[in-house]
Amino acid sequence: MAAKQVIKRAKYKSAVKDPGVPGILELTIERFVFRPNDPKSTTKLNVEFKLIKGHKFTKDGSKQALLNLTQDQGGNYIFEFTNFADRDVCKEFVANALAFHSESGKTIPEKSDVPVNEHLSTAETEQRIKLLQENSELQTLHKQFVFKGILTDAEFWATRKKLLEQSDGRRRKQRLALKNEMWTVKPLSDGQSNKVTFNLTPEIIHQIFSEKPAVRQAYLNFVPHRLSEKDFWTKYSKAEYLNSSRNVSVAAAEAALDEELAVFLKRDDMLADEARRKVRRVDPTVDMQADEGDDYIHLQDHGLVHDEPKDYMESQYEPFRKSFSQDLNQHGAVVLQGRVLDAELRDTRSVAEAIIRIKQAELSDEVSTRNLERDISDRISRMAEMEDLQGPRDPAVAPLSIKDPRDYFDSQQANALKALADGSGGERTLKSSVSSHEAYGSLKNLVSHNRVMGLTEPVMSHEVALKVLSALTQNISSTKFHLGSNPHESVLDRLPKSTKDELLIQWTSVQELLKHFWSSYPITTKYLYTKVTRMKDAMSQIYLKLQEIKESVPSDFRHQVSLLVHPMLQALDAAFAHYDADVQRRSTKG
Amino acid sequence: MTPVSSKLYTDDVSLLVVLIDTNPFFWNSVKSNLPFSKFISHVLAFLNSILLVNQQNQVVVLATGHNSCDYVFDSSVAQSQNQRAEHLLQKLEEFVDKDESLCREESVDGQGFSLLSGSLSMALCYIQRVFRSGPLHPHPRILCLHGSPDGPGQYVAIMNSIFSAQRSMVPIDACVIGTQHSAFLQQASYITGGVYLKPQLLDGLFQYLSTVFATDLHSRAFLQLPKPAGVDFRASCFCHKNTIDMGYICSVCLSIFCKHQKKCSTCGSVFGQAQAQDSSTPPNPNPKRKTPMDA
Numbered sequence: 001m002a003a004k005q006v007i008k009r010a011k012y013k014s015a016v017k018d019p020g021v022p023g024i025l026e027l028t029i030e031r032f033v034f035r036p037n038d039p040k041s042t043t044k045l046n047v048e049f050k051l052i053k054g055h056k057f058t059k060d061g062s063k064q065a066l067l068n069l070t071q072d073q074g075g076n077y078i079f080e081f082t083n084f085a086d087r088d089v090c091k092e093f094v095a096n097a098l099a100f101h102s103e104s105g106k107t108i109p110e111k112s113d114v115p116v117n118e119h120l121s122t123a124e125t126e127q128r129i130k131l132l133q134e135n136s137e138l139q140t141l142h143k144q145f146v147f148k149g150i151l152t153d154a155e156f157w158a159t160r161k162k163l164l165e166q167s168d169g170r171r172r173k174q175r176l177a178l179k180n181e182m183w184t185v186k187p188l189s190d191g192q193s194n195k196v197t198f199n200l201t202p203e204i205i206h207q208i209f210s211e212k213p214a215v216r217q218a219y220l221n222f223v224p225h226r227l228s229e230k231d232f233w234t235k236y237s238k239a240e241y242l243n244s245s246r247n248v249s250v251a252a253a254e255a256a257l258d259e260e261l262a263v264f265l266k267r268d269d270m271l272a273d274e275a276r277r278k279v280r281r282v283d284p285t286v287d288m289q290a291d292e293g294d295d296y297i298h299l300q301d302h303g304l305v306h307d308e309p310k311d312y313m314e315s316q317y318e319p320f321r322k323s324f325s326q327d328l329n330q331h332g333a334v335v336l337q338g339r340v341l342d343a344e345l346r347d348t349r350s351v352a353e354a355i356i357r358i359k360q361a362e363l364s365d366e367v368s369t370r371n372l373e374r375d376i377s378d379r380i381s382r383m384a385e386m387e388d389l390q391g392p393r394d395p396a397v398a399p400l401s402i403k404d405p406r407d408y409f410d411s412q413q414a415n416a417l418k419a420l421a422d423g424s425g426g427e428r429t430l431k432s433s434v435s436s437h438e439a440y441g442s443l444k445n446l447v448s449h450n451r452v453m454g455l456t457e458p459v460m461s462h463e464v465a466l467k468v469l470s471a472l473t474q475n476i477s478s479t480k481f482h483l484g485s486n487p488h489e490s491v492l493d494r495l496p497k498s499t500k501d502e503l504l505i506q507w508t509s510v511q512e513l514l515k516h517f518w519s520s521y522p523i524t525t526k527y528l529y530t531k532v533t534r535m536k537d538a539m540s541q542i543y544l545k546l547q548e549i550k551e552s553v554p555s556d557f558r559h560q561v562s563l564l565v566h567p568m569l570q571a572l573d574a575a576f577a578h579y580d581a582d583v584q585r586r587s588t589k590g
Numbered sequence: 591m592t593p594v595s596s597k598l599y600t601d602d603v604s605l606l607v608v609l610i611d612t613n614p615f616f617w618n619s620v621k622s623n624l625p626f627s628k629f630i631s632h633v634l635a636f637l638n639s640i641l642l643v644n645q646q647n648q649v650v651v652l653a654t655g656h657n658s659c660d661y662v663f664d665s666s667v668a669q670s671q672n673q674r675a676e677h678l679l680q681k682l683e684e685f686v687d688k689d690e691s692l693c694r695e696e697s698v699d700g701q702g703f704s705l706l707s708g709s710l711s712m713a714l715c716y717i718q719r720v721f722r723s724g725p726l727h728p729h730p731r732i733l734c735l736h737g738s739p740d741g742p743g744q745y746v747a748i749m750n751s752i753f754s755a756q757r758s759m760v761p762i763d764a765c766v767i768g769t770q771h772s773a774f775l776q777q778a779s780y781i782t783g784g785v786y787l788k789p790q791l792l793d794g795l796f797q798y799l800s801t802v803f804a805t806d807l808h809s810r811a812f813l814q815l816p817k818p819a820g821v822d823f824r825a826s827c828f829c830h831k832n833t834i835d836m837g838y839i840c841s842v843c844l845s846i847f848c849k850h851q852k853k854c855s856t857c858g859s860v861f862g863q864a865q866a867q868d869s870s871t872p873p874n875p876n877p878k879r880k881t882p883m884d885a
Contacts, residue, residue: 433697433698433699433700434615434618434619434697434698435696435697436614436615436690436693436695436696436697436698437690438618439614439615439617439618439698440614440686440689440690440693442614442617442618442621443612443614443617443618443626443686444683444686444687444690446617446625446626446627446630447626447627447630447679447682447683447686448683449627450627450630450631450679451676451679451680451683453627454675455631455634455635455675456631459631459632459635459796460632460793460794460795460796460797461793464791464793464794464797465794465796465797467791467794468789468791468794468797468798468801469797469801471790471791472798472801472802472816475816476814476815476816476817479816479817480814522862567835570835570836571836574836
């Protein structure tokens with residue numbers, strides 16, 4: 001939390017009616033600083049949170065979004081924000097800061113037991129605030145516990161890691177791909193002088209290294225021993241210019257003169273190697289034989305028809321002939337592969353080395369080749385499937401579904417009420433003992449009676465049938481009417497809305513407190529001990545609240561409400577019993 | 591089975607496995623409300639009507655006795671239509687004889703328990719066999735006609751069969767003809783997506799069966815079937831088989847105990863001491879003071 005800081009636009013007011021001084025409010029964990037926009041204004045504030053005792057705020061939806069920081073001597077600082085979201089963010093932060101200060105005041109001698117304050121990144125804090133804003137239930141819980149200092153922020157979120165992770169997954173940034181344009185030579189040529197200018201950016205260099213492995217290798221070999229970087233790129237640009245003129249004989253001539261230039265002008269053998277390796281990995285079910293008739297790779301210009309007559313090529317010029325379609329294919333393959341290197345490396349050399357490393361890793365990856373071979377054999381067997389030789393397939397399987405515990409709460413209560421309505425039907429079983437011989441004997445008699453008599457005609461009387469049908473229909477329609485077509489609606493909805501909301505809030509707070517209470521046992525550190533005491537105090541408050549709810553409800557619902565409240569009280573009682581037993585044990589020992 | 595597998599199965603063909611409760615002690619106690627002979631006649635009429643609804647429907651009947659369970663009827667075994675009831679009743683009589691011979695108790699208090707877990711497992715095994723018979727098979731479902739009270743000793747086995755039914759997507763319907771609701775069957779229907787019904791008018795059992803339980807799984811999507819208002823989710827503890835509301839749970843295998851245990855009986859994991867300080871203090875030789883053991 002020490003790294004966190006919140007900066008928002010706000011107006012400082014000394015009273016609510018005051019128009020306010022516009023400025024910037026900066027909050028850190030130690031203090032808040034207010035700087036007015038107008039440099040001539042004198043209302044600069046720099047106040048430590050230690051002196052602030054509390055904070056108040058207006059409700060969402062009221063005319064002004066105000067946050068009021070109060071001191072214990074009675075002075076207060078009022079800030080007005082442009083919108084409620086800003087105000088909420090500051091409010092959270094202030095609450096955290098206050099909690100931090102009040103807690104650190106109490107537990108300074110036992111610092112070793114306190115869990116390390118998390119160093120949250122701004123992304124994480126934003127996530128938490130976003131979650132709180134989206135989920136109002138979570139927000140009420142948060143307000144209830146964290147603000148009052150019953151639970152710390154860290155504890156609150158510790159049980160909700162899953163929620164945080166879920167929202168985190170959505171925020172991955174899109175990766176930027178390589179530009180899909182071939183770097184065709186577009187030199188700026190000055191019509192008058194004989195100079196041609198090429199512009200190389202790191203982006204272009206990256207692309208060149210991805211597409212042309214020979215250039216990459218040459219770079220690593222030549223720079224910085226034989227050529228400086230500038231010279232290297234000059235030679236490369238010269239080679240590109242020569243290539244663009246498509247004059248093979250000129251290219252050959254130049255290459256003969258300059259060794260380094262020759263590297264750029266020759267055909268790229270490394271590419272040929274890669275291509276061969278890729279061909280080996282092609283799906284064997286693809287019929288390459290059929291393609292051989294269309295083999296245009298070995299024809300000049302890939303079989304494209306040219307108007308110009310075929311020049312007689314001398315053999316010495318062979319290595320310098322490049323084909324445009326080969327370049328195009330290579331370019332396409334590189335772009336589809338995507339950006340191999342994510343980092344923004346400035347140094348050309350490191351870029352080259354990194355790309356080489358990645359490519360080598362791919363090639364020498366034995367696991368991947370094994371997987372590939374396995375994939376290929378799988379694919380072959382699947383394509384050549386014969387139905388009668390197939391083994392038995394496992395039957396379809398339903399996925400695991402973990403139900404929301406809220407369902408349990410609702411349905412359990414409904415059942416408890418229903419059991420009550422049915423009366424104590426379960427207790428009416430006859431407790432007389434019957435000899436087994438008798439029982440079996442009578443059963444056998446009945447069965448043989450049936451065999452002799454056959455089925456009665458009709459199976460049952462029509463009046464009974466009609467009664468059954470009408471009872472069933474009425475039952476179905478009445479449940480539908482009462483519970484709605486939503487099967488999960490329950491008794492809770494029959495209660496007045498305010499009671500229902502109260503009950504749900506109490507239920508969720510009981511759950512939350514009990515979770516933290518039980519997780520603190522066994523008590524091994526002082527921190528856990530204080531935590532347990534805090535939980536216990538909060539839980540005793542809930543008893544009173546539940547009692548209030550019961551009293552506030554009109555008398556027809558009182559019984560149902562007490563049934564609903566009963567399991568909560570039971571759970572709290574169990575927790576208290578455990579606590580008392582624990583305290584007693586400690587006192588007898590210590 | 592061979593002539594059937596070559597036909598195409600449409601969506602509404604069902605395989606119905608009926609589990610009939612033949613616990614003699616239970617039937618002895620409800621002689622006044624619904625004698626067993628009437629019950630059987632309702633059920634036989636219902637089975638005939640199921641087989642009439644679709645030519646390819648199959649019915650299998652299992653009898654759940656006090657000491658054993660067995661198959662009593664299988665419609666896929668060749669028999670003439672007139673002889674179905676005959677065969678069923680004959681097999682039933684033989685089953686009751688066998689069950690009696692296995693009975694070791696002289697007398698039983700109250701209604702006794704029937705082996706629901708056993709018959710559920712047998713039903714699920716039969717259904718698995720049908721699944722593996724080939725890609726074409728009818729949609730199976732299980733119907734429990736049950737009346738005996740729940741045997742808490744069968745809790746674990748029944749829950750296991752319920753979960754395996756859920757996994758194979760086989761709904762378990764329940765029609766409870768006894769005096770009280772059955773928590774196990776309520777949970778079974780809730781978890782597997784079946785229908786649970788406790789008929790009020792037992793004279794019209796056939797009407798209940800044909801209205802609620804006769805439809806195949808495909809058509810259930812369009813029908814409004816009775817839903818119970820609530821489900822009793824209470825578990826039984828694994829040590830004493832009592833139904834409990836609050837208890838202790840092993841964090842490894844989630845088995846439930848009513849009292850604190852040193853070691854989990856299901857998975858064998860040893861539970862740690864409740865307080866860390868306990869293990870470090872030496873046992874107190876003073877007999878007056880109780881040793882700090884968790885109750």
